[in-house]
Amino acid sequence: GEGQELNQLYHPCGMFIDNDKSIYIADSFNHRIVKSKLNSNTGQIIAGGNRNGNQNNQLNCPRDIIFDKENNSFIISDEENKRVIRYFDQNQTNQQIIISNISCWGLTIDKNGFIYVSDTQNHEVRRWKQGDEKGKLVAGGNGQGNQLNQLNEPTYIFIDDDYSLYISDQNNHRVMKWKKDAKEGIIV
Numbered sequence: 168g169e170g171q172e173l174n175q176l177y178h179p180c181g182m183f184i185d186n187d188k189s190i191y192i193a194d195s196f197n198h199r200i201v202k203s204k205l206n207s208n209t210g211q212i213i214a215g216g217n218r219n220g221n222q223n224n225q226l227n228c229p230r231d232i233i234f235d236k237e238n239n240s241f242i243i244s245d246e247e248n249k250r251v252i253r254y255f256d257q258n259q260t261n262q263q264i265i266i267s268n269i270s271c272w273g274l275t276i277d278k279n280g281f282i283y284v285s286d287t288q289n290h291e292v293r294r295w296k297q298g299d300e301k302g303k304l305v306a307g308g309n310g311q312g313n314q315l316n317q318l319n320e321p322t323y324i325f326i327d328d329d330y331s332l333y334i335s336d337q338n339n340h341r342v343m344k345w346k347k348d349a350k351e352g353i354i355v
Contacts, residue, residue, distance in 0.1 A: 171197050173209045181231030181244070181273065181323060193229040193243070200232055200243060214243060214254050221248045223262060230272040231323065237280045244271040244284070251284060266295060266302070273323040277330060285321040285334065292321055292334060292345075306332055306345040306352060313339045315351035 169177050177196040184190050188205040191213070199215035215226030227247035235242055241254045242265070251266035251274070270288035277283070282295045283305065290311045293302035307318035319338035326332050330347035333355065343352035 173201070173211070176201070180229070181233075183233055185234065191232050191234075191241070193232050195228045195230060195246075198226045198228065200226070200229060200241070214241065219247065226252075231274045233274045233276050233282075235276055235280065235282075242274055242276070242282060244274050246271060251282075265297075273321070273335070275324045275326045275332075277326050278328065283324055283326055283332065285324050287320040287322065287337070290318045290320065292318070292324060292332060306334055306343070306349075315353070318343065318352075 168175055171177060176192060176194045180193045180195045182190055182192045190203050192201045194201050198219040200213050201210035202213045203210040215229060217225050219225065219227040221227060226245050229243050230246045231244045233242050243252050243254065245252050249268055249270060250264050251269065251271050253263045253265050255261040266284060269284065269286050271284050272287055273285035275283045283292055284295060285292050291307035292305050294305045295302040307321060309316045311319050313319060318334065318336050321334045322337045323335040324332055332345045334343045334345065336343050342355040344355050345352040
């Protein structure tokens with residue numbers, strides 16, 4: 168149920184499941200990432216959990232979490248802090264802001280290690296590789312709207328093995344599929 172104890176969540180958003188069947192949850196309004204092991208009644212805080220804020224040990228409405236196998240790290244969309252942050256350990260002592268000034272909700276990673284980020288404020292999805300300043304536009308980017316080449320606050324995203332992106336186009340109440348290098352999407 169709703170709450171802040173380790174067996175409660177408050178507005179859970181994105182999540183992923185690791186090879187051990189542990190589930191990692193972006194517990195947005197508790198400003199934390201919670202790990203819950205299979206068949207456990209309680210969770211463990213692996214990031215945030217120190218009230219909302221922008222310090223190294225704080226998050227502010229995290230919306231999604233993914234795992235980067237290549238770098239053995241968690242990547243978190245820290246939406247209200249307008250950043251995407253990488254955690255290399257669960258002790259919150261080794262992290263790196265990899266993207267700044269972005270209203271990110273959704274994250275996904277492809278088989279080559281490229282990170283895809285939905286930007287609700289700019290109505291687009293960008294692909295990032297380590298060290299990029301801006302990232303490459305891969306969907307939307309033509310202003311807010313409902314045309315096939317536009318998005319309206321894209322939130323959660325998924326990429327398949329053919330590099331097609333599936334985008335939850337929140338305010339258009341649709342799911343869009345953007346094939347690799349496409350200039351517009353297809354309504355799914």
